[in-house]
Amino acid sequence: MQIKSQKDFFSGLMFMAVGIAFAWGATTYKLGTGARMGPGYFPMLLGIMLAVLGTIETFKALVVEAVDGDKIGKWAWKPLFFIISANVIFGVCLGGLPSIGLKPMGLMLGIYALTFVASLAEKGMKIKPTFFLATFLAVLSYLAFVKLLRLQFPVWPAYFTA
């Protein structure tokens, strides 16, 4: 059997798996009856529906002809990795990592780290313009979020302030 539409086939599988997972998870909660629904009732119902529809979608992808295979195409691994990493590093800078004893580095350093890591997502990243961009964003964020809106951030590294 041949996959006629890659996108539909794999999204069908995904829905099936997630539906089964939720329905299975719902069995650990009380189901209750129609009149008195327990916490497991509605998730169970939805999970089963999702799994059934996912199955239909998967079979459809095997049967119904689609324009040139409906390929998923290349994954953009590089942007995916750097954008998500930039976000995570920013989080580490703001919150620190208590498990290894790293104190928060603060918003300012976080902005520089985020800008540089995110910029790596595109080819041909240049140090100087990125540095300018980071400085611009740092000043802007300081004025807008810290001064004007008074949002609560650790702004400077905890090593200096504490």
Place this chain on the structure above:
Amino acid sequence: MDLIANLSLGFGVAFTPINLLYALIGCVLGTLVGVLPGIGPVATIAMLLPATYALPPVSALIMLAGIYYGAQYGGSTTAILVNLPGESSSVVTVIDGYQMARKGRAGPALAAAGLGSFFAGCVGTLILAAFAAPLTEVAFKFGPAEYFSLMVLGLIGAVVLASGSLIKAVCMILLGLLLGLVGTDVNSGVARFSFGVPELTDGIGFIVIAMGVFGYGEIIMNLGKDETDREVFTAKVTGLMPTREDFRNMIPAVLRGTALGSALGILPGGGALLSAFAAYTIEKKTKLRPGEVPFGQGNIRGVAAPESANNAGSQTSFIPLLTLGIPPNAVMALMVGAMTIHNIQPGPQVMTSNPELFWGLIASMWIGNAMLVILNLPLIGMWIKLLSVPYRWLFPAIVLFCAIGVYSTNNNTFDIWMVAIFGVIGYLFIKLGAEPAPLLLGFILGPMMEENLRRAMLLSRGDWSVFVTRPLSASLLAVAALLLVIVLLPAVKNKRKEAFVED
């Protein structure tokens, strides 16, 4: 008359300096994200939600609403000058708008879009004001069964009218509903699907989902695409004023677009995008006047009609939100979130319990539309300059604002880890061709649906027939079923495919 008294109350609220300022900020930001391709109103509103904590609720909603309809104005500028839709609702404006620009008629095209939008915005606001009160009356007759059926209709409508693949879209709704159930169950106090993580017992924040899926997912997709050459008409746009001939062609198109947009905006799943598509299709069907430029080669009607329609639609899509508390599209789902943050339960009681908020918001829309005409026509040069900012400068800024926004919702790094996960999931959705908008709608409606289902079933003592024996509920479900049947008819199915391919 009630309407006039209400509107004057609204204008009293909207004309205070602070609210005028926030309307202006909203409109400027809206135009900004509208002009810049690759960032939409959903991500922007999600980013700015935390910033509105400190504001009074009226000002916050005025600003967020401004972003939504402002984006409809800004989107047309990019469509006309760059041949790229700045906003998804401007997809059809690209076709004729760009051709007009190539023929040196960018000015009249921009004016047609701006003036058409302004007219449509005013009409949409009036309709919103006029229909809100009677619809609210109806809403008070709703019991839990009716609310449940209404939500079913809303969700079905959203996918039937606005998405490509039906099964996939329904799956995304179900997934959204399930994600919405994560967290403590209000009836039994059981923490569901929280895997023992204390932060998850509060549920997944909708800002996290909106930002991960709409913000990060889209950035990653944009960066994965090959750099295409943008041809920007940054040269001076001369002669904004359309000719008399243009006006004669434009006016009926604007009127048709406005009427269609206002009607479609009210429907679930309607709003700006669908309105623009429908309006363009209708214009194409009407006969060309002698000497008129054919469609696809720079016909001014092809700009005026969809732009009027998307603006009218974006105004009237506030009707279901403000009267029934049911968000008809993803942006309105975020507005629900904004209202809950400020302790306002969206629904029919808003009008009676917070009249100054309700009418103030409506009045501010009219003011906002007036501001937008000024922002977008005389100051067009400023926005054109913005278009020459390359994406490599923009995306780190977007990533940063998303991260800051997510963190400041709870001052908690847990949300930052969550948004990273949802960023990956969002990109996966894009790759698998599954649209995320229904997911967000489902996510917002999930807890509400469960609650109403439980109540309805409790009242009926476990009898499922309650949904079809109560006339209002039955008719709502019938409409939902009818929508499904219509879409599944082979003739309509093929037509629908065409409509989504044609862009």
